[in-house]
Amino acid sequence: MTQTCDAIVIGGGVIGLAIARALARDGLRVTVFERNARPGGEASWAAAGMLAPQAEADAPGPLFDLCLKSRSLYTDFAAALWEETRIDIELCPAGTLLVASQPEDVAALHAKLDWQTAAGCHAEWLSPSDVQNLEPLVRSHGALYLPDDWQVENRRLTQALIAAVAAAQVPIHCHSDGLTLCLEKGRVVGVEVRDERWSAPVVINAAGSWAAQMSANLLGLPARVIRPIRGQMVALQMPVSLRLRHVIRTSQVYLVPRRDQRLIIGATVEDVGYEKAVTAGGVCSLLSGALATAPPLAAASLIETWAGLRPLAIDHLPLIGETALAGLWCATGHYRNGVLLTPITAEIIRCLVQQLPPPCEMAPFSPRRFSASAMVCSDATPPA
Numbered sequence: 001m002t003q004t005c006d007a008i009v010i011g012g013g014v015i016g017l018a019i020a021r022a023l024a025r026d027g028l029r030v031t032v033f034e035r036n037a038r039p040g041g042e043a044s045w046a047a048a049g050m051l052a053p054q055a056e057a058d059a060p061g062p063l064f065d066l067c068l069k070s071r072s073l074y075t076d077f078a079a080a081l082w083e084e085t086r087i088d089i090e091l092c093p094a095g096t097l098l099v100a101s102q103p104e105d106v107a108a109l110h111a112k113l114d115w116q117t118a119a120g121c122h123a124e125w126l127s128p129s130d131v132q133n134l135e136p137l138v139r140s141h142g143a144l145y146l147p148d149d150w151q152v153e154n155r156r157l158t159q160a161l162i163a164a165v166a167a168a169q170v171p172i173h174c175h176s177d178g179l180t181l182c183l184e185k186g187r188v189v190g191v192e193v194r195d196e197r198w199s200a201p202v203v204i205n206a207a208g209s210w211a212a213q214m215s216a217n218l219l220g221l222p223a224r225v226i227r228p229i230r231g232q233m234v235a236l237q238m239p240v241s242l243r244l245r246h247v248i249r250t251s252q253v254y255l256v257p258r259r260d261q262r263l264i265i266g267a268t269v270e271d272v273g274y275e276k277a278v279t280a281g282g283v284c285s286l287l288s289g290a291l292a293t294a295p296p297l298a299a300a301s302l303i304e305t306w307a308g309l310r311p312l313a314i315d316h317l318p319l320i321g322e323t324a325l326a327g328l329w330c331a332t333g334h335y336r337n338g339v340l341l342t343p344i345t346a347e348i349i350r351c352l353v354q355q356l357p358p359p360c361e362m363a364p365f366s367p368r369r370f371s372a373s374a375m376v377c378s379d380a381t382p383p384a
């Protein structure tokens with residue numbers, strides 16, 4: 001028997017869930033398919049939750065603009081999720097310190113200060129004693145303060161999106177491995193899972209690091225158009241006597257303090273395929289980076305380690321929109337910024353599906369840039 005809906009979303013991470021929620025709020029009948037036993041258990045769960053367009057960017061450009069736009073949506077996004085679900089995603093506006101751990105870091109941070117203030121962003125240089133006053137645990141040669149780079153608790157964000165999708169009557173079909181796309185007259189018209197068929201005029205591939213595995217053959221995309229980049233993470237439980245108030249980033253590690261006194265330390269950047277092991281070397285480099293930045297952390301308890309896979313496109317830009325194959329859409333490749341880019345991605349897909357003008361220039365992010373003629377294939381090293 002064939003079931004019919006208006007849109008199918010493949011992948012139950014923050015991107016797929018936020019898209020499903022946005023389309024359902026517009027009155028569309030949406031169905032989500034998730035390969036795992038539960039949604040939200042991959043990169044979206046593994047992330048650190050930083051909303052950090054300024055900390056992440058090395059230069060202005062379309063991705064920087066997209067990230068800024070998404071950051072500006074977060075306050076309303078968090079409030080709406082609270083209204084819908086009563087789940088607080090812990091949006092924390094304390095800001096981020098980019099710490100100069102070595103004297104030679106200072107020049108690069110000043111260069112960032114210059115181009116970001118010229119771009120109209122807030123950024124402020126802090127002397128070592130300013131940093132000491134703000135964050136007594138941190139050793140530094142000064143720091144760039146980015147008051148608008150915030151953080152959320154991404155695991156709570158995932159829970160909130162699952163609850164919001166449920167409240168909007170969107171079914172999530174888990175264990176959907178083996179899902180295939182249905183094609184008719186050169187367009188995708190639905191999906192098939194274990195002999196059951198769902199038809200919809202819009203099928204959205206939001207399968208994160210696995211997105212190209214599923215559709216590479218159909219789209220004629222190179223198999224590595226999206227590839228996984230492993231990030232290992234460590235969590236400490238801080239004693240009550242130790243406290244960090246801001247997100248702290250150095251060239252080696254970042255430290256993200258949560259409301260419940262956990263401290264998230266991340267992250268490695270490793271091109272090792274679909275391998276999610278936590279390694280001795282990974283944990284060692286994270287802990288040594290963290291203790292060099294804030295030596296009193298040596299007293300904190302190590303409570304959790306994990307790893308996740310960031311979806312990286314070969315040109316390092318996300319793919320958002322309809323593909324060259326009619327009916328098949330794509331929302332993936334968000335790499336290190338998928339939590340940040342969740343609200344804008346959902347809004348872009350909603351607008352495009354509803355044939356409304358998208359909230360930003362979409363050409364740099366169109367999946368069609370990977371059509372055979374447009375392809376400039378590069379296997380460049382992932383940006384750190």
Ligand SMILES: Cc1cc2nc3c(=O)[nH]c(=O)nc-3n(C[C@H](O)[C@H](O)[C@H](O)COP(=O)(O)OP(=O)(O)OC[C@H]3O[C@@H](n4cnc5c(N)ncnc54)[C@H](O)[C@@H]3O)c2cc1C
Pocket residue numbers: 010011012013014015016033034035036039040041042043044045046047048049050051052176177178179206207208209210211214230231232233266267307308309310311331332333334335336337338339340341
């Ligand atoms: C260690 C680490 C730290 C990070 N820190 C940050 C950060 O601080 N800030 C930030 O903005 N971003 C961060 N990111 C990046 C962010 O987590 C990702 O960009 C984002 O979660 C991607 O969301 P997604 O929904 O596309 O992917 P995922 O969360 O991976 O979800 C994809 C889903 O698709 C499912 N799926 C796959 N194949 C199929 C299939 N064939 N059928 C059905 N379902 C399928 C998967 O099981 C999965 O649930 C981090 C990532 C990692 C790994």
